[in-house]
Amino acid sequence: MVVRRPVVVMELPEQIGTSQVPEILEDVRTLLEFQRPRIVFDCSLVRSIDSAGVEMLLYCLDESMKRDGDLKLAGVSPQARMILEIMRVDGVFEVFETAGEAVRSFNVPTLAAIPEDAFLYDSASEDLENVRRAS
């Protein structure tokens, strides 16, 4: 039986730089513990991203794909898209206009973006545990 994971939408902050990357990775690593993770980074709030931020995106994509999953980007501003082009990674990611489109592209039932407090916490852990057991 193949278990389809829910798609997790994670909203990235306004700035993705050296200072913010550790905190973001802390949140993402939990998602990456599962097999076949399906992750959407909602970048609609992102106003600034530097090379450390791009490296973080690549790392997350790489780790997702190692587990037979995928990571997609949504709501990338023209400015952020230009940074991705300059750094030659624009073709690496699937980019969608909205988080909804990105989620639909996985062709699975959607989940709302897990709020920050629910993400790391007890209210979510049971669901995550159930998913883990099912796999």
Added chain:
Amino acid sequence: MVGTGDPADRTGDSCSTGCAGEVLRGGSQLAALEVLGRSLLEAAVENLRMAGIGPISLLTPGSLANQDSGLRDSPGSAVESIRVEEDVVDSIGLKLKDHAKSGIDTTVVIRLGAYIEIDLTEAVQFHREQGQPATRLTDADGPLDIWIADTSHFAAGADVLSSLQSAGQNCYAAPGYINRLAHPRDLRHLAVDALTGRCRLRPRGSEVQPGIWVGEGAQVHRGARVVAPAFIGRTSIIGEDCVIADCSVVENDCEIDYGSTLSDVSLLPNSYVGIGLDLRHSVVSGGTLLSLEHDMTLEISDPGVVRFNKAPHKDVGRQSPAAVEVPGMLFTPAEEAAN
């Protein structure tokens, strides 16, 4: 103001006699820009000399007077530099009176900003035939900041400002190459036109291969690829595995790090491009990138991507005039004449 020939020789109608002029360095920092290793001021002076106009006086507002004009390296430089602390217009008037006393009957007044290659001989002739105190040059896009003025009119005490303003009634449509440099896109056009021979502006450096000019002290790694036409400025460094293509211009004192590609890019003086980047259809100055394709300006704070190459004014010997950080002014249209 740019003058011509021997002011004592008043024979003939040629603009090579009794015709002087002035070049004003405008408030915009475009006057300090370098294109293909030459300052626009230097190019303007050279064009005027080629037209047989001289002597040349450079009126520089106090705020710009400390910037290197780029003229010291010009062979046969005979430009009088005047620092203007007060109103520039008053200084024009004084200079015009001086010219009148010296026997110079016609003066070309240029507010530096656009790059022009115009036959001023015909323009001066037109002006003299019209018998007006001043004539303003125009092109298809409207009036230019170039006037031809009768010095005798101003020696008699006429108001310079109103005379130059009213010159709009007496216009001369100037044929020739004109680039208004109102937008960084124009800067890119000028560089491409110069590299492809559509204007007289020539790169400063040696043509090491057909269509590839390299300035003094520039270093191009043997593993880099430079596709003609292209310009690599003085002391610039092109790293291994870099590609410079599509009429790209790397001005003086730049560095392009390993593996980066420039395609249809003007990299302004003293700029650094990081490792493994792909810049296209852009004008880059320090940490500011203007994408001509997306018509968007990015301020990039990551020094590993793009940044200024050296601290401003560090190299006292041959400091590029645009080595100082140029904030948004670089990407604003030329200011209107400070009237």
